[in-house]
Amino acid sequence: MEFDIAPASPVPIYRQIVEQVRRLVAGGQLKPGEELPSVRAVAQLHAINPMTVSKAYSMLETEGLLVRRRGVGMAVADGQGGAAPVDKAALLRPALEAAAQTAHQLGFTTAEALQLFEEYLNRKQTHE
Known part of the structure; x- marks a missing residue:
């Protein structure tokens, strides 16, 4: 790791x-x-x-x-000590908000930004 x-x-x-x-x-x-x-x-x-x-x-x-x-x-740790399950979306949301703001400021359309995000996700998966 x-x-x-x-x-x-x-x-x-x-x-x-x-x-x-x-x-x-x-x-x-x-x-x-x-x-x-x-x-x-x-x-x-x-x-x-x-x-x-x-x-x-x-x-x-x-x-x-x-x-x-x-x-x-x-x-x-073996457990979360009875803590509530982790909201994975809440952990991702700040990065997505920052990326969306940057894409908007750069003038990307939604489709263009989504295509770039998908390409990056695919690239990361092939390197693992």
């Missing part, structure tokens, strides 16, 4: 990690009990401060999404 970190993004790196883990868990790509890469491994791979990764993991642990396993690291 590898995070997609964008250092130039206005979104802080720890938030990028938190949001990606939330989406991966909600989408079933990270399953309960599955281990996450170590803080050190993520920090080295992306050339970021280990405290940034640690902050993200700690936030996810506080939310109950991750559990700390002594000597092993962080893993996806």
Whole structure:
């Protein structure tokens, strides 16, 4: 598992990690009990401060999404502790709203924007 970190993004790196883990868990790509890469491994791979990764993991642990396993690291929690099911559409909505606004500002028609989105989705699926 590898995070997609964008250092130039206005979104802080720890938030990028938190949001990606939330989406991966909600989408079933990270399953309960599955281990996450170590803080050190993520920090080295992306050339970021280990405290940034640690902050993200700690936030996810506080939310109950991750559990700390002594000597092993962080893993996806076995359950949501009775929490309501995750609304996957709610996790996608902000990105769609931003994309729709950008497409509108660039003068794309709905059909053109949908075609581009579909092409991107297909491209991502073939690379996985």
